[in-house]
Amino acid sequence: MVTIDAHTHLGNCKIFGIDISEDELIQGMDKYHVDLSIVQPHPGEDHPEKVHDDIAALVEKYPGRFSGLISMNPNMDRKRYTDEVERCITKLKFVGIKLHTFGHITSPISTNADIVFEMAEAFNVPVMIHTGPGVPFSLPSLAIPRAREYPTVSIVLAHSGAITFVSEAYVAAKECENIYLETSWCGAHRIKWLVAELGARKVMFGSDLPSNLPVEITKYETIGFTKEQARLCRGGNAARIFNLKVKV
Numbered sequence: 216m217v218t219i220d221a222h223t224h225l226g227n228c229k230i231f232g233i234d235i236s237e238d239e240l241i242q243g244m245d246k247y248h249v250d251l252s253i254v255q256p257h258p259g260e261d262h263p264e265k266v267h268d269d270i271a272a273l274v275e276k277y278p279g280r281f282s283g284l285i286s287m288n289p290n291m292d293r294k295r296y297t298d299e300v301e302r303c304i305t306k307l308k309f310v311g312i313k314l315h316t317f318g319h320i321t322s323p324i325s326t327n328a329d330i331v332f333e334m335a336e337a338f339n340v341p342v343m344i345h346t347g348p349g350v351p352f353s354l355p356s357l358a359i360p361r362a363r364e365y366p367t368v369s370i371v372l373a374h375s376g377a378i379t380f381v382s383e384a385y386v387a388a389k390e391c392e393n394i395y396l397e398t399s400w401c402g403a404h405r406i407k408w409l410v411a412e413l414g415a416r417k418v419m420f421g422s423d424l425p426s427n428l429p430v431e432i433t434k435y436e437t438i439g440f441t442k443e444q445a446r447l448c449r450g451g452n453a454a455r456i457f458n459l460k461v462k463v
Contacts, residue, residue, distance in 0.1 A: 217450035217463040220244070220252040220428070221397050222343065222373055222421030225273065226266045228257030230318050235425060237273060243425040244280065247432045250450065251461055253310065255284035258318020258345075263287040264299055271307040282459060284343065286313035289321055289330050300334045310457040311341040311371075316357075317349025323357040332365045341369040341456055346384060347377025347400065355384040362391035369456050371395045373421065381405045388417050395456055397421040403434040415444040419452040 227234045235257075244252055254273065256266035263286060270283040285303045289296060303309040314323060314331045321328050323344055335342045346355045355376045362370050375396040376384035388394045389412075396413070398406045399421040410418050420435055422428040435449060451463040 216446060217251075217454070217461060218249045218420065218432075219450040219453040219459070219461065219463075220249050220422050221371070221419045221453040221457070222399055222423055223252045223254055223428075224257050224424070225254050225270055226256055226260060228259040228318075229261075230259030231257065233257060233424065237269075239425040240273075241277065241280070243422075243428045247428050249422075249428070249432075251280055251282065251459065253282045253284050253453065253457060255286040255313050255343075258286065258288070258315035260286075267299070267303050267307065267309070270309075274308075279461075282457065283307060283309035284311045284313055285309050286315060288319045289314065289327050290319065293330060296330055297334060300338070304338045304340060309340075310459065311335070311343055313343045313345075313373075315345045316352040317345055320352070322352040323361050328361075332361055332368060335368045336365050339367075340458075341371055343371040343373050343397070345374070346372045347374040347380060350380075353380075355380055355387045358394055359387050359390055362387070362394050366393055369393050369395060371397050371419070371456065373397050374400045374423070375405075375409065375418075376401075378402060378405070381409070385409060385412060388413055395419060395452065398434075399423040399427065399431055401434075403438050406434060407438045410438075410440070410444055410448065415440075415447040416452060418448045419456070420449050
C-alpha cells in the first residue's frame with residue numbers, strides 16, 4: 216500500500232523554533248515506509264525562494280520520493296509572490312500552494328489572501344490552509360467562503376482543526392465538495408469519525424514533522440480502516456488531489 220505524507224517541511228522556522236534537515240526527512244520516510252512526501256518551507260522563512268530551490272534539489276536527488284509545495288507570505292510584494300509561484304509550478308513542478316494563516320498572519324477571507332486563490336485557480340493547483348492554533352485566522356470555517364468563490368480549486372485543511380476545531384473542519388468539508396482534510400495532530404478516534412461521516416475520499420495522511428511521523432503512522436495503523444479506506448486515506452486521496460504521478 217502506498218503511503219503519501221501530504222504535509223511536511225524542510226529548513227528552518229524562526230516562528231516555531233524548528234529546523235528540519237534532508238536527512239531527517241528521508242530517514243523517517245525509510246523507517247516508517249512512507250513512499251512520497253509533499254514538502255514545503257516553514258512559514259517563518261525570510262527567503263522561501265531558497266527553500267523552494269532546496270526542495271527542488273531534494274526532488275531531483277530522490278526521484279519519486281518528494282514533491283514540492285509553495286509556501287510564502289502573501290503579504291509580501293505582489294510581483295515577488297506571483298513570479299515565485301509561477302516559477303515553482305512551471306519550472307520546478309510544485310504541486311500546490313500553502314496559506315499558513317498563523318505564520319503568515321493572514322485570514323483566508325482577507326483581501327491579502329486573494330492572491331493565493333487567484334494563483335491556485337490560474338495554475339490549477341490545490342491550496343493547503345493551516346487550521347487549528349492561531350485563532351481567529353486559523354478557524355476551518357473561514358475556508359468555506361473561499362471554497363464557494365473558487366469551486367474549481369481543491370482546498371486542503373491542514374491538521375483538520377487540530378483537535379479543538381475538528382468538528383468545525385468536518386462542517387467545512389461537509390458543506391463544500393472541494394474541501395479536504397489532512398489529519399496531523401488529530402486524535403485517532405476523531406480521524407475515524409471523520410472518515411465514517413464524510414467518506415474516505417475526503418481525508419488524507421500527513422505528519423507535519425519528522426518527529427511526529429511515527430505517531431501519525433501508528434494512528435492510521437490502529438484505527439481499523441478497511442483496505443479501501445486505508446488505500447484512499449494513506450495515499451490515494453493525496454495522489455488525486457495534488458495530481459501526483461503515483462500509482463496507488
